[in-house]
Amino acid sequence: MIELQGLTKRYGDKTAVDHLTFTVRPGVVTGFLGPNGAGKSTTMRMVLGLDRPSGGDVRIDGRHYAQLSEPLKYIGALLDAKDVHGGRSAYDHLLCLAQANRIPRRRVDEVLETVGLTAVARKRSKGFSLGMGQRLGIAGALLGDPEILMFDEPVNGLDPEGIRWIRNLMKGLAAQGRTVFVSSHLMSEMALTAEHLIVIGRGRLLADTSMAQFIAQNSRAFVRIRTPQVERMKDVLTAAGHIPVQTGDGSYEVADVEPATIGELAAQHQLVLHELSPQRASLEDAFMRLTADSVEYHAGAVPPGGPALPPGQPPVPAAPGSPYGPPQQSGQPVPPGQPPYAPPQGQQTPPAEGQGQPQWGAQWRNNPRSGKRR
Amino acid sequence: MAAPAAVLQSEWTKIRSVRSTVWTLALAFLVTAALGAVICLVFNNTWSSLSSSDQLTFDATRTSFFGMNLGQLALIVFGVLVISSEYSTGMIRTSLAAVPQRGTFYAAKVAVAGLLALVVGMATSFITFFVGQSLLGSHKAHIGDPGVFRAVFGAGLYMTLLVLLCVGAAAMLRSPMLGLGILMPFFFLISPILSAVPKVKNVARYFPDRAGQKIMEVVPSSDTQTPYGPWTGILIMAVWVAAALVGGYLVLKERDA
Numbered sequence: 001m002i003e004l005q006g007l008t009k010r011y012g013d014k015t016a017v018d019h020l021t022f023t024v025r026p027g028v029v030t031g032f033l034g035p036n037g038a039g040k041s042t043t044m045r046m047v048l049g050l051d052r053p054s055g056g057d058v059r060i061d062g063r064h065y066a067q068l069s070e071p072l073k074y075i076g077a078l079l080d081a082k083d084v085h086g087g088r089s090a091y092d093h094l095l096c097l098a099q100a101n102r103i104p105r106r107r108v109d110e111v112l113e114t115v116g117l118t119a120v121a122r123k124r125s126k127g128f129s130l131g132m133g134q135r136l137g138i139a140g141a142l143l144g145d146p147e148i149l150m151f152d153e154p155v156n157g158l159d160p161e162g163i164r165w166i167r168n169l170m171k172g173l174a175a176q177g178r179t180v181f182v183s184s185h186l187m188s189e190m191a192l193t194a195e196h197l198i199v200i201g202r203g204r205l206l207a208d209t210s211m212a213q214f215i216a217q218n219s220r221a222f223v224r225i226r227t228p229q230v231e232r233m234k235d236v237l238t239a240a241g242h243i244p245v246q247t248g249d250g251s252y253e254v255a256d257v258e259p260a261t262i263g264e265l266a267a268q269h270q271l272v273l274h275e276l277s278p279q280r281a282s283l284e285d286a287f288m289r290l291t292a293d294s295v296e297y298h299a300g301a302v303p304p305g306g307p308a309l310p311p312g313q314p315p316v317p318a319a320p321g322s323p324y325g326p327p328q329q330s331g332q333p334v335p336p337g338q339p340p341y342a343p344p345q346g347q348q349t350p351p352a353e354g355q356g357q358p359q360w361g362a363q364w365r366n367n368p369r370s371g372k373r374r
Numbered sequence: 375m376a377a378p379a380a381v382l383q384s385e386w387t388k389i390r391s392v393r394s395t396v397w398t399l400a401l402a403f404l405v406t407a408a409l410g411a412v413i414c415l416v417f418n419n420t421w422s423s424l425s426s427s428d429q430l431t432f433d434a435t436r437t438s439f440f441g442m443n444l445g446q447l448a449l450i451v452f453g454v455l456v457i458s459s460e461y462s463t464g465m466i467r468t469s470l471a472a473v474p475q476r477g478t479f480y481a482a483k484v485a486v487a488g489l490l491a492l493v494v495g496m497a498t499s500f501i502t503f504f505v506g507q508s509l510l511g512s513h514k515a516h517i518g519d520p521g522v523f524r525a526v527f528g529a530g531l532y533m534t535l536l537v538l539l540c541v542g543a544a545a546m547l548r549s550p551m552l553g554l555g556i557l558m559p560f561f562f563l564i565s566p567i568l569s570a571v572p573k574v575k576n577v578a579r580y581f582p583d584r585a586g587q588k589i590m591e592v593v594p595s596s597d598t599q600t601p602y603g604p605w606t607g608i609l610i611m612a613v614w615v616a617a618a619l620v621g622g623y624l625v626l627k628e629r630d631a
Contacts, residue, residue: 049474050467051630066474077471083464085392092391100384100472
């Protein structure tokens with residue numbers, strides 16, 4: 001169990017982590033989600049006592065990290081797979097960590113076997129590929145057979161095979177009753193692994209909820225209707241057993257129905273429709289909305305015909321029947337000069353033309369902050 | 375607290391498993407011994423051309439340690455890399471996650487580097503001495519002569535202290551570029567030059583290397599005259615070392631890794 005209590009980290013006048021309070025519980029994978037620069041890595045460094053908090057407190061099973069005499073037996077962490085001396089062999093790297101925590105030497109061979117690095121154990125880690133480096137880092141985290149595991153963006157840069165391996169590993173560890181705390185900036189990735197979700201933005205806690213609840217709240221398929229004959233339409237829909245819900249902008253949303261059904265209903269009753277569109281809020285959309293106010297580095301507006309996905313985001317293959325597949329666009333073409341995803345105000349509302357759109361570069365001009373600090 | 379013996383063992387694994395350790399220490403030994411041997415050979419072959427006063431103040435022991443001026447550069451690299459490679463590679467975060475008690479971690483690192491330097495330093499100084507003397511023919515010093523054993527043993531101490539000084543300084547500077555960029559020119563150029571400048575040399579003789587090297591002197595010469603003796607000299611150096619190590623500890627303790 002990892003407990004954060006008002007955890008705060010300030011660098012000069014910049015607050016990287018702002019009064020974070022949450023608990024990471026055993027038995028589930030807890031996803032730690034936030035845009036780049038949200039403070040995820042800083043938080044994790046404070047958990048390990050590497051960075052000193054400016055305020056608040058973080059405890060592992062009730063104790064500060066520095067009070068753990070052989071910490072690798074309590075908590076194994078992979079913060080950055082590059083945090084190894086490249087001139088040392090994989091075996092020696094793990095051996096020096098094991099010796100410091102009085103972990104038997106055979107355990108080094110075991111974890112090398114687990115992560116599949118036995119064949120290159122005597123090679124210097126300098127020559128390792130990204131995936132091999134990541135596996136070495138995970139071997140280090142598993143070394144002390146700890147009850148708590150913490151991974152910072154473990155799938156970054158891995159091939160699909162490696163991603164699936166890490167996913168299954170994390171699920172397996174949680175299934176053994178361990179505490180698994182894993183950060184990511186990809187909602188789609190978290191949706192596949194995490195059962196609990198902690199979302200932060202600009203160092204602040206935005207959500208602390210179960211994944212099931214988050215999906216229930218945020219991933220619904222529905223049909224949007226716009227009609228001048230509101231009252232009659234409502235009667236017709238109600239009579240057919242559908243429940244129209246009015247939204248703020250005068251349109252109606254009907255859940256769990258095909259657009260064709262409603263179109264036929266409207267035709268039968270000779271009702272005029274101004275809009276009839278299938279909608280789907282993807283988890284990615286929900287995450288974007290949640291964090292839109294707190295994204296550290298905004299991309300500029302995408303020109304017409306620009307990429308449909310937010311920059312830097314790989315398309316994620318949907319598992320069959322998965323409710324949280326690739327981010328689905330919600331029907332409307334992206335108007336010129338608009339970001340491709342919904343703004344924070346109001347779900348699926350087309351943003352008012354040219355209103356409140358930050359100019360390119362406004363972010364860094366207003367926030368003369370440095371880049372990510374190490 | 376982490377068990378000190380376990381952390382010492384871990385640090386020993388770390389130091390023996392990187393190539394720079396072997397390279398720097400082997401280079402320090404080879405350069406010191408080989409250059410000393412060459413110089414001794416030269417002195418022996420040109421003995422008759424030396425002035426009589428030079429012959430009178432000839433310090434056979436000190437002469438065999440001439441190569442240390444160059445050899446110590448490799449020791450500086452060793453001392454700096456022991457700690458700053460942790461920072462430059464990011465290993466420090468992995469290390470401190472394994473041993474969060476930073477004092478224990480630092481003490482173990484200093485102890486392992488210091489002990490290894492002591493062993494290599496003593497071996498280097500005694501081998502260098504005996505090789506050098508064997509090439510000096512009739513002008514050689516004997517280990518039993520007054521002050522000679524002290525000088526040879528002291529040379530080993532000097533090398534150990536130099537490494538520890540670099541460990542402490544590197545812990546303060548953290549970056550290997552900064553550490554090497556400051557320490558190498560200081561010991562190779564700045565300190566020797568300043569100790570030759572009038573007036574300034576009164577201050578420069580209290581620099582760690584100037585004070586520490588006093589112990590290798592058997593025959594006092596007029597241009598290296600100091601108000602302190604050999605043991606006080608090495609003590610002055612030890613004070614520098616202690617200050618550097620304490621400074622390194624404070625930086626490690628206070629700053630984010």
